[in-house]
Amino acid sequence: MRRNSRSNRARILAAAREELGRNPDVTLEEIARAAGVVRRTLFGHFPGRAALLDALAEEASEALRGVVTRAPGAEETPQRALARFVLSIWPVGDRYRLLLALARQDLGTERVSEILAPARDEATAILERGQGAGVFHDHLPAAVLSAALEALTLSLLESVNAGTWEDDGTRTAVATLVAAGVSDQSATAIVEDMASELRAEASDG
Incomplete structure (x- = not known):
């Protein structure tokens, strides 16, 4: 579980860098989609x-x-x-x-x-x-x-x-x-x- 959590966190950060590079106003929901995780998973790592x-x-x-x-x-x-x-x-x-x-x-x-x-x-x-x-x-x-x-x-x-x-x-x-x-x-x-x-x-x- 811990390994999976670390993997999700890394994917979210990578997706955030890429998506923010394309659109500074990208939403957290769009970043979650790009990372391949559900909204709840993103908010579990980053509450805002x-x-x-x-x-x-x-x-x-x-x-x-x-x-x-x-x-x-x-x-x-x-x-x-x-x-x-x-x-x-x-x-x-x-x-x-x-x-x-x-x-x-x-x-x-x-x-x-x-x-x-x-x-x-x-x-x-x-x-x-x-x-x-x-x-x-x-x-x-x-x-x-x-x-x-x-x-x-x-x-x-x-x-x-x-x-x-x-x-x-x-x-x-x-x-x-x-x-x-x-x-x-x-x-x-x-x-x-x-x-x-x-x-x-x-x-x-």
Whole structure:
């Protein structure tokens, strides 16, 4: 029974991500149908929309923490570290981009800030290191520059979501490096090299 309950919960969350991606106003009943469960089963796990969104938010938070935990050490150059960060975070951001928009409305900005905190801290630390090394712009404090780059990433994610742009994360990584102060040519070369490295790591793993 416990295994069946866990399976139902996972199916409901997967269906919720998919259905919310298609229609932000989808009802819980429609999500239950998409998950292949009855309404009572969904409400047994999630008594309301807020509870369902909170569970999705916690999934997003865990995924972000997982990406940050796998971040390389300080021996990697700041430019490569930033490229790695954006490329690693992109699949998580792409999966939860709509959730973050919904969370602002349904869960509040405090909860969203809590979800994004690990990623924000890691990005700020990379930018601080790059500013200290003279490879990133230093006309803005690292935390402010980090917030600006986060807004850029979320905006590009929304463009992908709206179907007005296509990206697998590489173009966003290049744009992020350029915005941080790296030349276009160098940024492109760094991102291409890092993307290749991450693909090799994924195939080995």
